[in-house]
Structures are given as C-alpha cells and as structure tokens.
Amino acid sequence: MKGVEALLALALAGIALLATACRGPAGLPSPTQSNLLLAPQAQPTPVGPSATGPGYRGAYGLGRDATPEEIATWDIDVMPDGTGLPPGSGTPAQGATIFAAKCASCHGDKGQGGLPATSEVLVDTRPWFERGNPRPVGPRTIGNYWPFATTVFDYVRRAMPFDKPGSLTNDEVYAVVAWLLNQNKIIGEKDVMNAQTLAKVQMPVRDLFVPDPRPWPEYQ
Amino acid sequence: MARQVSQQEIDTFVRRRGLFTRRQVLGGAAVVGAMALGGALDRLVLAQQVSEDTTRVQGGPASDVSKGRSQFEQPKRTVTTAYAGIPQISGTDQSQLVGVITPSDLHFERHHAGIPDIDPRRYKLLVHGLVERPMVFTLDDLKHFPQESFPHFVECSGDSSGHYRGLLETATIVDTNPLYSNSEWVGVPLEILFREVGAKKEARWFLAESYDGAAMTRSVPMSKGYDDGMLTYGQNGEAVRPEQGYPVRLLLPGWEGNINVKWLRRIEVSDRPFMTREETSKYTDPLPREGKARQFTFEWDAKSVITQPSGGMTVRGKGFVEVRGLAWSGRGKIARVEVSTDGGKTWGLASLAEPVLSKTSTRFRYPWFWEGQEAIILSRCTDETGYIQPTRNQLLLVRGESNYHYNGIQAWKIQPSGTVVQTYHEPPLQAALPTHLAGLWPLTPDCGLV
Numbered sequence: 001m002k003g004v005e006a007l008l009a010l011a012l013a014g015i016a017l018l019a020t021a022c023r024g025p026a027g028l029p030s031p032t033q034s035n036l037l038l039a040p041q042a043q044p045t046p047v048g049p050s051a052t053g054p055g056y057r058g059a060y061g062l063g064r065d066a067t068p069e070e071i072a073t074w075d076i077d078v079m080p081d082g083t084g085l086p087p088g089s090g091t092p093a094q095g096a097t098i099f100a101a102k103c104a105s106c107h108g109d110k111g112q113g114g115l116p117a118t119s120e121v122l123v124d125t126r127p128w129f130e131r132g133n134p135r136p137v138g139p140r141t142i143g144n145y146w147p148f149a150t151t152v153f154d155y156v157r158r159a160m161p162f163d164k165p166g167s168l169t170n171d172e173v174y175a176v177v178a179w180l181l182n183q184n185k186i187i188g189e190k191d192v193m194n195a196q197t198l199a200k201v202q203m204p205v206r207d208l209f210v211p212d213p214r215p216w217p218e219y220q
Numbered sequence: 221m222a223r224q225v226s227q228q229e230i231d232t233f234v235r236r237r238g239l240f241t242r243r244q245v246l247g248g249a250a251v252v253g254a255m256a257l258g259g260a261l262d263r264l265v266l267a268q269q270v271s272e273d274t275t276r277v278q279g280g281p282a283s284d285v286s287k288g289r290s291q292f293e294q295p296k297r298t299v300t301t302a303y304a305g306i307p308q309i310s311g312t313d314q315s316q317l318v319g320v321i322t323p324s325d326l327h328f329e330r331h332h333a334g335i336p337d338i339d340p341r342r343y344k345l346l347v348h349g350l351v352e353r354p355m356v357f358t359l360d361d362l363k364h365f366p367q368e369s370f371p372h373f374v375e376c377s378g379d380s381s382g383h384y385r386g387l388l389e390t391a392t393i394v395d396t397n398p399l400y401s402n403s404e405w406v407g408v409p410l411e412i413l414f415r416e417v418g419a420k421k422e423a424r425w426f427l428a429e430s431y432d433g434a435a436m437t438r439s440v441p442m443s444k445g446y447d448d449g450m451l452t453y454g455q456n457g458e459a460v461r462p463e464q465g466y467p468v469r470l471l472l473p474g475w476e477g478n479i480n481v482k483w484l485r486r487i488e489v490s491d492r493p494f495m496t497r498e499e500t501s502k503y504t505d506p507l508p509r510e511g512k513a514r515q516f517t518f519e520w521d522a523k524s525v526i527t528q529p530s531g532g533m534t535v536r537g538k539g540f541v542e543v544r545g546l547a548w549s550g551r552g553k554i555a556r557v558e559v560s561t562d563g564g565k566t567w568g569l570a571s572l573a574e575p576v577l578s579k580t581s582t583r584f585r586y587p588w589f590w591e592g593q594e595a596i597i598l599s600r601c602t603d604e605t606g607y608i609q610p611t612r613n614q615l616l617l618v619r620g621e622s623n624y625h626y627n628g629i630q631a632w633k634i635q636p637s638g639t640v641v642q643t644y645h646e647p648p649l650q651a652a653l654p655t656h657l658a659g660l661w662p663l664t665p666d667c668g669l670v
Contacts, residue, residue: 057353058416062361066346066354074346074486077427077437080495106304118303129508134620135385136508145513146501155497159434162304165333166435209504212517215551215605218618 078154082199085153089194090175092182098172099179102161111183113139123183143184147209149201153177174198295326298394306334311398314527314546320573320581321371322401324456329463330376330399332498333433336483340467345451349426349489352418359467362408362451365416369406369454370473371580373548375399375520377476377503380626383612384619389633391642392532396630397525402548402581403464405471406454410445414489423489427496428470431483438479439493440472444518448473451484474550474579475518476625478503509620520550522609523627524557524584524601535638538592543570547582549603556602559586563596563631563645570599595634596645613646 057063078084100109108115111123121139128138128145138144142152157173159165168176178193187193187201271277280287289295295317297310312328329335340359348354376399387395414423423442430436440449452471453460460466465482472480478498493499493516505514524547529535543561547554553576558567570584584599602608612628633643 057355058418060365060412060416062364063355063357063416066348066356070346070356071348071354074429075348075488076435077429077488077494077496079490079492116302116304118301127511128506129511131511132509134509134616136506136621140501140506142501145506148495148500151495151497151500154437154494158437159333159497162333165433208511208513209500209515210512212505212514214517214521215519215607 076154076158078150078157080148080150080199082150082195085150085195085198086170087195088170088174089192090171090173090178091192092175092179092187092189094171095175095177095179095182098168098176102164102168103176106162111141111180122180125185141184142180143186144205145208147203147206149177149181149186149198149203152180153198295323297326297328298398300398308332308334309399311394312401313392313394314397314400314525315393315530315533317527318544320402320546320583321456322403324403324458324461324464327374327401327403327455327461327464328376328399330378330477331432331463331482332436335463336432337462338431338467338483343467345468345484345487347413347417347487347489349487350420350423350491351414351489352420353416355417357413359453362468363453365408365412367406368409368450369404370448370450371402371404371577372471372473373400373402373520373579373581374471374477374480375401375523375548377478377517377624379477380523380628380630381623383626383628383630384616384621384623386644387642389641389643390531393525393527393530396531396642399477400546400548402546403455404457405450405452405469407450407452407468407471410449410451413451413487414442414445417489419489422491425490425493427486427488427490427494428479428481428484429486429488430481431485435485436481436498437494437496438481438498439490439496440470440479441518442489444472444475472518474520474552476503476520479518503624505619505622505624507619507622517625518550520548521625521627522549522551522554522601522603522607523547524554524599524609525630526559526597526599526632529597529634529640530632531640531642533640535590535634535640537638538590541588541590543586543588543597543599545570545584545599547572547584547599547601548580549601549605549607550579551607552578552604554582554601555604555606557582557584557586558600558602559584559588560598560600561588561590561595564598564629567600590634592636594636596631596643597634598629598631598645600629611646612644613649616649 076084099111106115106119107113107122111121113119113121121141123143124139124141125143126138128136128140130137146152153173156176157166157168157170161167174193177198178187178191181187181193181201182189182191186203191197295313297312299307299310301307301309308331310329312322312326317323317326343359345357345362346354347357379399380397382391382395419442425439425441426445428438428440450471452469453467455461455464460469465484468484470481470484499515505517507514524545526543526545528544529541535541543559545557547557554572557570557572559570560567568586570586573583573585576582600609609627609629615626615628631643631645633641635641
C-alpha cells in the first residue's frame with residue numbers, strides 16, 4: 001500500500017514538474033521566458049507566412065479562419081445594451097398563447113412554477129427577502145431577481161423550451177419575453193418588445209447585484 | 221490491530237492448502253445449501269465464482285478492456301435531482317473513495333440540458349470577438365498545441381448548500397458534499413489560444429458557450445485565461461468523459477463548477493461581461509438580510525471534510541480510528557488541516573499526503589483512539605493565503621441563508637453505538653444573533669439547528 005502511494009506521489013510530483021516547465025516547442029519561447037507568456041501583451045515569435053500579412057495564423061499555424069457565416073450562425077448571445085438582439089417583435093398577448101402551448105406544462109399557466117417541482121417560478125413580484133431577516137421569504141423570479149431583460153431573451157432563445165431548446169422563432173421569443181415581463185408588472189400589456197424596446201426595459205432589481213468583494217475575511 | 225490466530229483458523233488454512241476429504245466437501249455443500257435456503261443467494265453466487273484457494277487455480281484471462289472493478293467493490297454515484305423527468309445531477313460518494321483522484325466514472329454530474337453526444341471528427345471550436353483573427357479549431361488542432369496537465373478539483377457552486385438551511389442527522393457525505401470531485405486534467409493553456417487568435421488589448425472578458433441543449437454560457441475574465449485557464453480534452457489518463465464535457469471542457473482551476481463550461485463550442489472575446497442567466501439569476505449569492513446579491517464569486521474558499529468516518533458509516537469499535545478526509549482551496553495550496561475529536565474544544569494537526577498541490581484535493585489523515593463515548597469530529601483547513609475555513613455560524617451571520625459557495629466546517633457525531641450522524645457543533649444561531657434579529661430567524665424543528 002505504501003509503495004502504491006509513493007508511486008502515486010511520484011506521478012503527481014511529475015505532473016507538477018511538467019506543468020511548471022516550458023510550454024513552447026523548439027524554436028518557440030524557452031522556459032526562461034515562460035513568465036512573459038502569462039502577460040497578455042507578450043507576443044510569440046511568429047512562424048509561417050508573415051507576422052502581419054494575410055494567412056498568418058498565430059505561432060503554431062493551427063486552425064483556420066472562421067467564416068462570417070459560421071460566426072453569424074453561432075453568435076446568438078445578447079448583451080444588456082441590446083447588442084445581439086435580432087430583428088422581430090412580439091406582444092404580451094401573443095406571448096400568452098405561446099406560453100400556454102409551450103411553457104405552461106412545466107412552469108404553470110401563470111408562470112408560478114412547480115410542475116414538476118424543480119421547474120422555475122417565473123412570475124412573482126413580491127421581494128424574495130425581508131430586510132433584516134436572514135432567511136429568504138419567497139422565490140427568486142424574473143420579476144424580483146433578474147437584473148437584465150435582455151438576459152431573459154438570451155436564455156429563452158438558447159435553452160427553452162426544455163424539450164425543444166432553440167426551437168422558438170425570434171418573434172416567439174420576443175412575445176414570450178413580453179408576456180413574462182408583463183406578468184411581472186415590468187411592462188404594460190400593450191407594449192411591443194423588439195430590439196429597441198427590450199434593450200430599454202429597466203428591471204426593478206438591477207441594483208440588487210453587487211460584485212463579490214472577496215477575497216477578504218468576511219466573517220470576523 | 222493484530223490478534224492471536226485461533227486453532228480453527230489454522231485448521232482452515234491447512235485444509236485449504238491441502239486436499240479436502242470427501243466428508244469435508246459434502247459438509248461444505250450442505251452449508252452452502254442451507255445458506256441458499258436461508259435467502260443468502262447473493263453469497264451463494266459469490267461462493268461459486270470465488271475460488272476457495274486462489275493460489276491453486278489459474279485466474280481469469282488478460283483482456284483488451286478491464287471487466288471493471290472487483291465484484292466486491294461497487295462504488296456508485298447517487299442520482300438526485302431531475303428536471304422535467306430527466307436526472308441532471310448525480311453526486312460522488314467520497315466516503316467510498318481513497319486517495320485524491322476521483323475515478324472518472326464516479327465524478328459528480330450537473331447538467332443543464334443533459335449530456336450531448338458529440339462526434340469528435342465534427343467537433344469545432346469557434347473563437348471570435350475582440351480578436352485579430354476569428355478562428356475555428358478542430359479537436360486535432362487543439363491536441364496539436366503545447367500540452368499542459370494538472371490535477372484540479374471541480375466543485376459545483378451549490379455543493380453543501382443544504383447547510384445554509386440545515387441538514388438532518390441522517391445526512392451522509394452524499395448529502396453534505398455530493399458535488400465535489402478531483403481529476404487530472406490535460407489540455408491546452410488558454411493563453412496560447414488567446415495569443416494564437418490575437419486577443420486585443422481592450423479584451424477583458426470572454427464568453428464560454430456549450431454545445432449542450434442549453435447552449436450554456438458564462439462570462440470569464442480574460443485574466444483567468446492568461447493565469448491558468450485550460451481547454452481540456454484529457455481526464456485521468458484518457459479522453460474527458462461524456463458527462464464531463466467530451467470532447468473539450470473549459471477548466472478554470474479552483475473556480476466554481478458551473479463556470480468550467482463543458483462541451484465547449486464557442487469563445488467570444490469582449491470588453492465586458494455578457495450577464496448570462498448563469499451569472500445573474502443563478503450562481504449569485506443572495507444576501508437576504510441586506511436584500512443584495514453577490515455576483516461573480518469565482519474562487520472556492522478553502523474547505524475540508526472528513527470522509528471517513530462520516531455520516532451513515534459505523535465505527536467498528538473502541539480503539540484506533542484513522543480520521544481521513546479531503547481539503548482544498550481555490551486560491552492555492554492547503555497549508556494546514558486541523559482535526560478536533562471533541563467538538564472543537566481542542567485541535568490537532570493532521571498529516572497531509574504529499575505532494576500538496578495548488579487547487580487540488582489534499583488528503584489528510586489523523587490518528588485517533590476512540591474511547592467509545594459520543595464524539596463530535598471536525599476538520600478545519602487553512603490555505604497558503606492564511607485563510608481559515610469558517611464555521612457554519614460565521615457564514616450564516618454574514619450571509620444569512622444564502623445559496624451557493626458554502627465552505628463551512630463539517631461536523632460528524634459518533635454515537636456510542638459507533639454509528640455516525642450529521643451534526644452541527646455550534647450552539648443554535650439564535651443565541652449568537654443580536655437580540656433585535658434573533659426573533660427574525662424562524663428556526664424549524666427539522667433543520668438540525670435545534
């Protein structure tokens with residue numbers, strides 16, 4: 001048993017040694033330069049066609065240029081300022097129909113969750129906390145815990161419905177998001193959601209979120 | 221531990237080494253028959269498969285792939301939470317494991333949309349955004365880059381979260397620490413990839429996106445990529461397991477599990493975070509007392525747990541017990557582990573198994589003589605930054621009943637019968653709370669605090 005442990009120890013020590021050693025192959029930065037590589041500004045010695053000209057693919061010459069079509073197909077993320085929001089639009093009324101057909105079987109007809117038990121509660125405008133009380137007093141929902149409306153669009157489009165993720169059209173996503181925002185009393189029932197209007201929606205709990213202040217001893 | 225050998229044992233040994241008499245063989249068969257009638261069918265089956273004396277028969281043949289573990293070893297993950305009928309979580313049972321490496325097939329699972337089945341020949345990774353050269357890499361490309369390997373833990377952000385509210389006495393380590401595992405990871409340093417595509421100076425964050433049904437995304441500071449982030453394709457000597465992100469997983473040593481995006485398909489470099497669902501409405505720590513939510517908690521604070529003896533196990537009797545456990549820190553190496561066998565009144569230093577490495581499991585061991593009385597055993601670790609693992613009450617006082625990133629001291633109670641149960645070694649928090657808050661802490665009888 002001792003022997004096996006000693007072997008494992010040796011193996012792990014070997015792993016550690018290897019990892020601290022040089023990362024570059026012959027002709028590329030030497031071990032003594034490895035610290036420099038950690039700095040974002042450090043540039044490797046280029047090999048291949050030309051350091052600046054067309055066809056240069058980095059120090060190792062691996063990979064290929066991405067085509068604009070490839071990027072357009074996969075680049076589906078939406079940022080808080082609305083970057084990435086696609087054309088299209090939808091209203092809470094349209095969203096109600098889609099939600100009933102494609103979402104309510106898990107999230108409940110009013111977005112109250114619980115079908116099955118692990119499904120998210122989507123609609124609840126009451127605070128989940130009570131100042132001074134160390135125990136949460138309610139579920140965290142789109143209405144009381146999501147800081148950006150654009151995130152709802154981004155998430156619904158990429159991950160929902162659970163059984164057919166990514167199957168909603170952009171219009172359908174705008175509509176479902178409009179319904180969810182309306183149910184959470186964030187937009188009116190006639191409000192149309194599109195790339196311009198959704199980016200302007202201010203979520204009520206935007207200021208709830210603070211960056212983690214650690215590392216520092218938080219409990220002393 | 222040693223004891224005197226009985227005459228009967230010597231007889232048995234001699235008999236096994238020699239020839240059986242006809243009477244002995246028949247007698248043995250009668251005993252086996254009685255066991256079967258008594259319902260011990262399992263034992264009968266085993267008895268048929270296991271040779272009485274392995275030194276006198278040829279064993280099984282060599283084979284191209286192992287048939288697996290000894291038939292007597294059946295460690296298992298515990299499947300827990302299902303979403304829409306599909307299990308998405310299975311927990312590692314560290315009480316069944318030894319050493320520091322979690323066997324790959326026992327590494328915990330947490331999926332957001334199940335395990336995608338990815339053909340490595342069709343795999344591609346797109347890297348774009350604030351880069352000079354938007355590029356696509358195949359798996360072969362990635363494997364051709366300079367390689368790096370390290371043992372690192374992966375711990376789900378929600379591991380041990382039951383402790384915020386309180387766990388029952390019946391809780392085992394699968395309830396307290398199910399979502400912690402440790403593997404050797406092999407892959408490409410992210411900084412090499414960033415240089416390859418020419419990440420621009422204004423780049424501060426990158427988005428990591430998955431091939432899974434949730435196309436799960438997280439924003440990661442570029443600095444972590446330059447520091448020690450990796451794109452991994454190897455785990456414990458072989459390809460990354462499908463449930464761990466085959467063929468390529470983002471590995472950010474020491475950081476909460478969720479951000480180690482599995483089945484990686486896209487990296488988009490940016491000057492700001494993307495504010496995805498998993499870094500806003502999830503994986504943020506609610507601080508209910510202040511009505512705030514902590515965002516971008518990445519590193520795991522130092523944490524330890526005694527794995528043996530632990531909840532649900534039985535200490536075999538008065539006498540020597542080696543207390544064994546694991547300690548780890550998202551900020552570096554473990555400097556020290558202390559063990560208490562009297563509920564925290566006194567502490568002793570545990571020995572640490574070498575080598576002690578950064579952001580990976582460190583096995584600790586502590587010799588103890590159990591007198592047979594009720595005993596509460598604890599472990600408390602300190603990492604190389606000087607950070608000391610807190611108690612549960614320390615965490616609760618600052619955070620309230622939060623949700624993620626729990627790293628408090630874990631206590632086990634050994635009862636005089638030898639059975640081990642989950643417990644809390646500190647007084648109920650009501651007493652520790654300022655008077656004006658005590659009434660606001662509605663303790664429930666089932667939460668283990670009272």
